[in-house]
Amino acid sequence: MRIEDKLSERTQHMQASAIREILKVVAQPGMISLAGGIPAPESFPIDIIRELSNEVLDEFGAAALQYDKTEGFDPLREALINYLPQRNLVNVNDKTLTIFSGSQSILDIVAKVLITKGDKIAIEAPSYLGAISAFNAYQPEYISVATDDEGIMPDALEETLKQHTIKLIYLVPTFQNPTGRTLPLARRKRIAELIQHYDVLLLEDDPYSALRYRGEAVSSIQQFAPEHVIYSSTFSKILAPGLRIGFGIAPEALTHWLVIAKQGTDLHTQSFGQAIAALYLSGGYLTEHLPRIIELYRPRRDAMLKALETYMPQGFRWTEPEGGMFLWVMGPDGLDAENLYHQCVQNSVAFVPGRYFYFEQGVGIETLRLNFTMVSADMITQAVQTIASAAEAMMLSNQ
Ligand SMILES: Cc1ncc(COP(=O)(O)O)c(C=O)c1O
Incomplete structure (x- = not known):
């Protein structure tokens, strides 16, 4: 054969x-x-994970090993809803948050839900290749938007939005992979205005913003346009990538479809890892580590x-x-x-x-x-x- x-x-x-x-x-x-x-x-944090593995079994027992709901393990959802606003990063609530199997799976599931063959995705060039390989399965057309030393140029994005019917914009605005560039606040605000004006969805992929060594944190684009942004982040860089715990925040109506699509992909993200991540956050271990x-x-x-x-x-x-x-x-x-x-x-x-x-x-x-x-x-x-x-x-x- x-x-x-x-x-x-x-x-x-x-x-x-x-x-x-x-x-x-x-x-x-x-x-x-x-x-x-x-x-x-x-x-x-191997010692912390060792300690938390026992704590997870003491606190959650069989629930940490059982099938769970697609939206995510409740203690982790609650911990994130408490934690994320403290970092002043994103708008989040119970109806907009979903736990995914790494942020990589968000890229796949968002494209699965939104992209029909031939739909146009606007991306900055250069860009994170893993996103392109996730999107490729849904056969989009890519429209590359010009960047300069500060990242994507809003004027170039506006031109793209005028010329093309864009289904999705994909950006890594903070410490971008591969360039390390961070989009300044003024550009973020302008992009938020553009996506609202042209009524386009933006996937804001943010795996790195917690790893800041100098300077001040910058607000996510999601904060300025929560109805037009799917914000994605992960525990991979602040805990361990092998646990495969990511989370997405999307407009409520879209979250409904993301959950349905995720159900078909993996039913839910692994419960034990989510339970560890929950205690890592709620027990103050992240703040320590x-x-x-x-x-x-x-x-x-x-x-x-x-x-x-x-x-x-x-x-x-x-x-x-x-x-x-x-x-x-x-x-x-x-x-x-x-x-x-x-x-x-x-x-x-x-x-x-x-x-x-x-x-x-x-x-x-x-x-x-x-x-x-x-x-x-x-x-x-x-x-x-x-x-x-x-x-x-x-x-x-x-x-
Ligand atoms: C920009 C970007 N998005 C997503 C991912 C995937 O991360 P995760 O381990 O959360 O799936 C990576 C991994 O390096 C990345 O660089």
């Missing part, structure tokens, strides 16, 4: 991520990898910025994110970052060439995504030195 002949039209549009191939290479021993996009294992994660990552981010400043040749620029896990390096025109990647891998240093984060071909050739959470500050300095020397050598040989 040729399985290829049996695949649905939808499956034929799916592609293996090129980044997975890179991540296989960088798993080799001795490699200093700035390529990954995952939390540092030492950021996981989050500063430790921040103190782990802040020196790594600072070391990367210092090393870039010290070693990178002229002609390179980079973002200076106040949080999150990534920064974005822009080389001079003519620099082929994929070539640079191959040179660096030979010297046991890896990153992701930025072109992989664009869905169009031939753009972002001179860009690099660097992760600063996975390795120590010393190794980051060493890795940036290697990248800088290889870049310098390449630029000299191009002259």
